[in-house]
Amino acid sequence: GQQLNQSPQSMFIQEGEDVSMNCTSSSIFNTWLWYKQDPGEGPVLLIALYKAGELTSNGRLTAQFGITRKDSFLNISASIPSDVGIYFCAGQLPNQGGKLIFGQGTELSVKP
Amino acid sequence: GAVVSQHPSRVICKSGTSVKIECRSLDFQATTMFWYRQFPKQSLMLMATSNEGSKATYEQGVEKDKFLINHASLTLSTLTVTSAHPEDSSFYICSASVQDTQYFGPGTRLTVL
Numbered sequence: 556g557q558q559l560n561q562s563p564q565s566m567f568i569q570e571g572e573d574v575s576m577n578c579t580s581s582s583i584f585n586t587w588l589w590y591k592q593d594p595g596e597g598p599v600l601l602i603a604l605y606k607a608g609e610l611t612s613n614g615r616l617t618a619q620f621g622i623t624r625k626d627s628f629l630n631i632s633a634s635i636p637s638d639v640g641i642y643f644c645a646g647q648l649p650n651q652g653g654k655l656i657f658g659q660g661t662e663l664s665v666k667p
Numbered sequence: 668g669a670v671v672s673q674h675p676s677r678v679i680c681k682s683g684t685s686v687k688i689e690c691r692s693l694d695f696q697a698t699t700m701f702w703y704r705q706f707p708k709q710s711l712m713l714m715a716t717s718n719e720g721s722k723a724t725y726e727q728g729v730e731k732d733k734f735l736i737n738h739a740s741l742t743l744s745t746l747t748v749t750s751a752h753p754e755d756s757s758f759y760i761c762s763a764s765v766q767d768t769q770y771f772g773p774g775t776r777l778t779v780l
Binding site for chain 2: 585586588590595596597598599600603643645647652653654655657658659660
């Protein structure tokens, strides 16, 4: 089936550092979404991207929809302890009724 | 806006019993809701797409007679795990779609003894 390759799998960083994670696929997506999931909770939408080349920010978070429509990245600047969690990218294929395909997740740990 | 709730948040049941999980969109209407299952340290796996007023569409490998989905209104979808077994223990998460953006519920932790 369709797959999204998300990397890195995990990151251990110092508070204040910047973070970058990305997702790639062999398929073209209509929409890219980035979610954060805390333990025992459902994913929370961080950023939604709808157009190729789109660059969108949400506070310290910035995400871009790749120009080829096959990739996306998420950057977190000046990380803080509450950024800890698992970050998932998700892509939406055309004509699939809105179904999402999820990346494997990036587990972020921030050391104060 | 775009708040989705799930009930219950956690449930423990005996093997062979059935469990119903509710998913509600609190401040919007959703013609489409999705049900996912997530095992520890893994990503979300789509189980089925629930459309209001019609039958759910199940992903390959998901038994429709075991995981009954009902989407009776624009704000409520239910997932019933029938004759639950320990291997059905998992984290079940629903989402509701608004303009092709999915908003997720907080999840339901199911433990089958």
